[in-house]
Amino acid sequence: MERRDIFKELDMGEYIWGNAYVYSVFDLDLSIETNRFLKLDEICKTENWKLLGDSWNSLDFSACSEMLMDSIEFDIAYSSARITPEEIARKFHTTLLQDFKESDCHCYSNWFNNHWRSKEFGSSWNSLTENTFDLSTVFVTRNKILITCFRSED
Numbered sequence: 001m002e003r004r005d006i007f008k009e010l011d012m013g014e015y016i017w018g019n020a021y022v023y024s025v026f027d028l029d030l031s032i033e034t035n036r037f038l039k040l041d042e043i044c045k046t047e048n049w050k051l052l053g054d055s056w057n058s059l060d061f062s063a064c065s066e067m068l069m070d071s072i073e074f075d076i077a078y079s080s081a082r083i084t085p086e087e088i089a090r091k092f093h094t095t096l097l098q099d100f101k102e103s104d105c106h107c108y109s110n111w112f113n114n115h116w117r118s119k120e121f122g123s124s125w126n127s128l129t130e131n132t133f134d135l136s137t138v139f140v141t142r143n144k145i146l147i148t149c150f151r152s153e154d
Contacts, residue, residue, distance in 0.1 A: 001025055001042075006146075010092055015084040016072060018134075018150035019047065020096060025143050036106060036140050043147055049128040056108035056126075056138065061100075063114065064107035068137040068148060069093045070116040076133040076152035079116050100139040100146055108138040 007013065007020035023043060028035045034054075041051045059067070073089035075081040084092070115123040128134050133152040138145065 020148045023145040052126050057112050059107045061102035061105050064137050067114045071135045071150045076135050077154040106140040110136045
C-alpha cells in the first residue's frame with residue numbers, strides 16, 4: 001500500500017488542522033465492503049487513529065463531497081467560523097477529489113450528519129482521535145482510498 005500526503009503537498013496546514021492521504025491499494029478487492037472496512041482499520045492503525053470497523057457511516061458521493069467541502073472551509077467546533085477562504089477551499093476540494101468520481105466510488109464518514117447543513121438534527125460521530133472534534137471523509141475506488149481527518153478543539 002502506497003501513501004501520498006495530499007495535505008502536505010497542498011500546504012493545507014496553513015488553514016486546517018488535520019490530514020489528507022491518498023492510499024493506493026493493490027492487495028485487496030475494495031469492491032467488497034468488508035475489505036474496505038479492513039483496509040480502513042489498517043489505515044487508522046497506521047495513523048494512530050481509533051479503529052471503527054464497520055461503524056463508518058455510508059454516504060452517497062454528493063453528501064460526502066459536500067461534507068468534505070464544509071470541513072475544509074469551516075471549523076468543526078465553531079461551525080459558522082470560516083477557517084479557509086472559499087476560493088482556496090474549492091481548490092483544495094477539487095484537487096482532493098480529482099481521482100474520485102461518483103460512478104465508481106464508495107463513501108464514508110465518521111459523522112452521521114452534516115452539522116453545517118442540518119443544524120436541527122444535532123451532531124453525532126465516532127471519534128477517530130483524542131481531540132474534542134474530528135471529522136473524517138473517505139472516498140474509495142477500485143484501487144485508491146482518499147481519507148481525511150480534520151480536527152478541532154473547543
